[in-house]
Each structure stands twice: as C-alpha cells, then as structure tokens.
Amino acid sequence: MFEFDLYRVLSFAFQFLDSFAVIVLATVGLAIIFGMMGVINLAHGEFILVGAYATTLAFHAGAPLVLAMVIGVAITTVYGVILERTIIHRFYGRLLDSMVVTFGISIVMIQLTRIAFGNSLPQISTPFSSIGFGPYSYSTYRVALAGVALLTLVSLYWLFTRTDFGVRARATMQDADTARSMGVDTDRMYTSTFAIGSALAGLTGALYAPARSMNPEMGSGFLVEAFVAVVVGGPSVLLGTPLAGGLLGAVNAGFTTLGGTFIGQVAMLVAAILAIRLMPNGITGLIETIRQKRRERA
C-alpha cells in the first residue's frame, strides 16, 4: 500500500514538472509580447514551429543537438524581427487588427511549412534515458525541461527588473510617450522586446523538437495552453506566468495521474474557466487588488 502511494506521488511530481515546463515554456514568449506590447500574437504557435523545424533540420544536416537548438532559436528570432519590422509594428495599439493579422500569418506559415516540408519531419530521438520507478517511467529530458523553464523565468525576471534594458522596456510599455521624452528609442525597444518574445518561442520549439512529433500543426498544440496561462496569470506577466504554470500544471498533473492525459487536459481547462470566473483579472490582478485594499486601509 505504501509503495503504491509513493509511486503515485512520484508520478504526480514528474507529471507536474512536465506540465509546468510545457505551460511555462509555451507561455513566456506570448506573455512577453502581450504583456509588454499589448499584441495578441495568434501566430505564436507558428513561431514555436519555426524553432522546432529549424532545430530538426539543422540536426538532420549534421549539427550537434545543442548547436541545432541554438540555430533554431536564432532563426526564430530573425524571423520574428523581420515580421515585426515589416508587418506587426503597423498594428501596435490596434488589438483586434493585430489578432487578425497574426492569425493570417499563422495560416500562411502552416501552409508554407506543409508545401516546403510535407506533412511531417523525421523526429529527433529524445536525449537521455528514462527514470523508472515501479510501474511508471518518465523521460529524464522532459523532467529536465522543468529546470530550463525555471531558469528561463529567473533570467527574464532578472532581465526586466534588474537591468537598464528591462527598466526602459517596462517604462516604454507603461507610457511610450513619456519614455520617448526621456530619451528612449521606443521603436527599437519594441523590436527588441518582440525579438525576445520570438527567441523564447524559438527556444520552446527547439527544446520540444526532440520530444514531440514534427508536423505543420505542432504549434497549435502549445497555443491553447499558452493563452489559458496568459489569461489566468493576469496583467503582470513576469509573476503571472509561473503562478499560472504552477496552478494549471498541478491540476493537469493531478488529474492525469488519476485518470490519464485526456482527463488531465479537461481538468486543466475547467480549472482555467473557474479561475477566470473567480479572478477576472487573473491571479496577479487579484494580488494587486488585495495589495491596493491593504494600502488603502493603511
């Protein structure tokens, strides 16, 4: 009985780490672009697709996996910057227009990928072995991705709160006119922030290239979790992303452990609906409301 419980706890823990990694890595790029620039990038999944395909193609061309991943991130960053400079920058401050445009980019990207590379690419085999315990086993690589997700969050927190660039980027997002009148080249700041969001999407694609099947629709698989996490996280993306990742990851892991992957996904979406119903401004919106009330009382 004791062994059975221990295995289930371990299974839950590994499942949680996996879900947390998927949600956080799928979300950060979207959250940075949305939270900092107010652009809902419906082509975010296809940014991930570019990273995954570039990594896979570079690997099959002979590059070591880590180098292939670096190439994947670099190509996605360049791709994002080109799109931002040619198309997306024209739609800043036009929320609905930017959604339509990025949705169009998404469709075009999927079809172009299909035309160029067919319906699938040969997958890279997952590195590292599995961790086995009792009747369960988990991919060491996928568990390690939780560490990468955590490292990514810490790096982003440091970048946006502890560096001159981060302070200027946040100032630009809060009040672009005032930032401009303080000497900040806001156009360059937007491009840089979009490049970071694109690079993060590319990183997600690169990291999951050895862990998911490669097909033109693979980006869509990340998009739902990313959107749900952004909405549940609320307006403060740096804090909201890990909190939403933790909450939704725990629900997903718990129900996957109990009833399988499908039940885990359903439970996560139900949890998201409940969270939005109870916290219309997301987790960080609720935190800010509580803080505001405390300040008013003080």
Add this chain to the structure above:
Amino acid sequence: MLEIENLSVSYGKTPILRDVDVSVDAGEVVGIMGKNGVGKTTLVKAIIGLLEADAGTIRFDGRDVTDERADERARRGIGYIPQGRDVFPELTVEQNLKMGETINEASETLHYDTVYEYFPILEERRSQKAGTMSGGQQQMLAIGRALVGDPKLLLLDEPSEGIQPSIVQDLTRDLRELSADLGTTILFVEQNLHVVQNLSERCYAIDKGTIVDELEGDRLASRDEVAAYLAV
C-alpha cells in the same frame, strides 16, 4: 538656447498653434501662461517632439531639431515634465529616476545627490512603486527624474496641476533654487497665478494658439496684468 519661429501645430485637421514665436536664453526661467485649451500643452509637446510641426522651426542649442524625434531631442538635453506627472507607476522611485539618466547624453554628470537633497522623500522611498505615492510626491519624482540626467533645458507642463496649494509654493521655490544651483534653463507653461509670478523671470501670454503678449518686470509683478490672461 531655444528659439521657436512661426510654429504651427494641428491635431488632425484642427489647427491649435499658429505662428508661435518664443525664445529662451541660457539660464533663464521663462513662463508661458494662458487659460485652459489655448494650446499650452500642445506647445510643450511640440517642443519636446511628441507632436509634429506643420510649419515653423524649433532650434535648440543652435541646432534645428524640428524634424528630430522626441528621444533624440531628450538626448540633446531637454528634460520634460508632463502634465499630470506621468511617472511610471509600476517602476520604483529609483527606477523612475534612472530613466532620466538618458537625458543629455553629452553630459556625464548625474544629479542624484541634488535631487535627494531637494526631495529627501524620494531617497526614503526609493524602493516604493511610484504609482503608490501622493500627487505632490509624484511631482517631485517627475522633476527629479527630468533633472537627474543634467538637462540643459527643463520643460514643465503645468507643474501645479492637481497639487495642494502649500506644496505648489514649496515646488515653486525648489524649482527656482534648482535652476540657480544647477544653471538649468527652465521653460514652463502654467495657469496658476502664484507659480507664474513667483517662478518666471519673463512670461509669454498665449491665447487661441497665438502668443499675444510678453511680460516682465513690473508688469509681471502686477496681479491684475497677469490675471487678465488667466482664468482667475
């Protein structure tokens, strides 16, 4: 230091400023007074570069900056304090001040010590988010932020707006002393009679988008003369 000639500015197709001429010499404290809606804020925004000129020229420090972006003008040494302060609410006091370091990139001097000396509350609350401070404290922060980078010209848009009268008096005194201490030229727009009379050495009057008078000396000291251009 600043010469504006025949400046015209519109919002869309609506003309706001017409043939405005203003000049400010280095070290001067110059005001532009007028009632609500006569084009004061438009003029300040055009000077910093947040609004484009339809016609006319703006020369700063001997250079035509009419076609330059706001960030380029700021880096040349124009420090701007917007109406309503517009501090960055989610940044801390210290981070807000840091934003001012980019102003006047030719100068390596940073005035943190002076800012903290004049506004000690900013040092006490350097880790506090700016959005949680009172209106008067936010105005001190906005002034401090514009001063940190050693601007050649400080541009203020209605510094008294939304501030308690007692704090307005303190701010007026502080601005005069700061200008004298740091040698900073000041150009401000205002409709508060106390600020106009106690801060400016010379003052333009603006009405319906055009400069209609220029006052100094006894005329500027006369309450009736000044009040005629303000809604008092």
